[in-house]
Amino acid sequence: MHDPRPGSGSVDVRLLPSPDGDHADRPLTAAATPRLGRRALRHEQLATLAAPRRRYSLLARLLFVTMDLLYGRRRTLEKFQVLEVVARIPYQIWENAAYRLFTRRHRDGALARRIHERIEENREQQDNEQWHLLIVGELVRASGRKPSRVRFRVLPLLLALSYYHVAWLMFVLAPRWSYRLNADFEDHAEHEYAEYVAEHPELETVPHRSAFADRYGAHATVADLLRQIGHDERMHKEESERYLAEGRLR
Numbered sequence: 001m002h003d004p005r006p007g008s009g010s011v012d013v014r015l016l017p018s019p020d021g022d023h024a025d026r027p028l029t030a031a032a033t034p035r036l037g038r039r040a041l042r043h044e045q046l047a048t049l050a051a052p053r054r055r056y057s058l059l060a061r062l063l064f065v066t067m068d069l070l071y072g073r074r075r076t077l078e079k080f081q082v083l084e085v086v087a088r089i090p091y092q093i094w095e096n097a098a099y100r101l102f103t104r105r106h107r108d109g110a111l112a113r114r115i116h117e118r119i120e121e122n123r124e125q126q127d128n129e130q131w132h133l134l135i136v137g138e139l140v141r142a143s144g145r146k147p148s149r150v151r152f153r154v155l156p157l158l159l160a161l162s163y164y165h166v167a168w169l170m171f172v173l174a175p176r177w178s179y180r181l182n183a184d185f186e187d188h189a190e191h192e193y194a195e196y197v198a199e200h201p202e203l204e205t206v207p208h209r210s211a212f213a214d215r216y217g218a219h220a221t222v223a224d225l226l227r228q229i230g231h232d233e234r235m236h237k238e239e240s241e242r243y244l245a246e247g248r249l250r
């Protein structure tokens, strides 16, 4: 059976093309997002910082302004933790919808295969976002700070509930609206992580240890870990942009 864990004996060795040889032998993870080496991570962070952001939709901008009002404009690990709480939601909605479509259209073999691929991708990204949430949670706890219970426990649940209904409604009305909102969300996350690392050079020397390293992959420093998460977000964005280009499954 396929075991996607890094370092496992039966790893799926789909590999990245490697312009610098830095990550040529690194397999893809369970979430099919490539694990990069240190040099490649720095290179990709600079690429993100140099790249313009997407032109965010009104709804996406409303979401980011709401986050700034509730949690401040400053980038913090606590704020990333809240973002990661809601990040899985669109993938849950899409996976669920794809399963329902599968039930109706499984007799069409070619379509059933495409639906199954979407289901796999959506599951993979949910897992990837879940590791982000757990790992950022570890960093918040390690900081020793005690975030407010209402702002960082209760409010994120309400945000997640609202975001679920908005994303679901958009998907029902027009899946491309939902894909666009998610591409904006992921682009924002990619840039926020890259900016945060640039703002905190001290993280270059903070060693990273995680209880989830066997599943997510290990990184020498907190700076590299956050660069890797930022790169995952770019992969998520590109997947949503591909869905936008492909349109409705049929």
Ligand SMILES: [Fe+2]
Pocket (backbone or CB within 6 Å): 084, 087, 128, 129, 132, 133, 189, 233
């Ligand atoms: Fe994430």
Ligand SMILES: [Fe+2]
Pocket (backbone or CB within 6 Å): 087, 129, 186, 189, 232, 233, 236
């Ligand atoms: Fe993401």
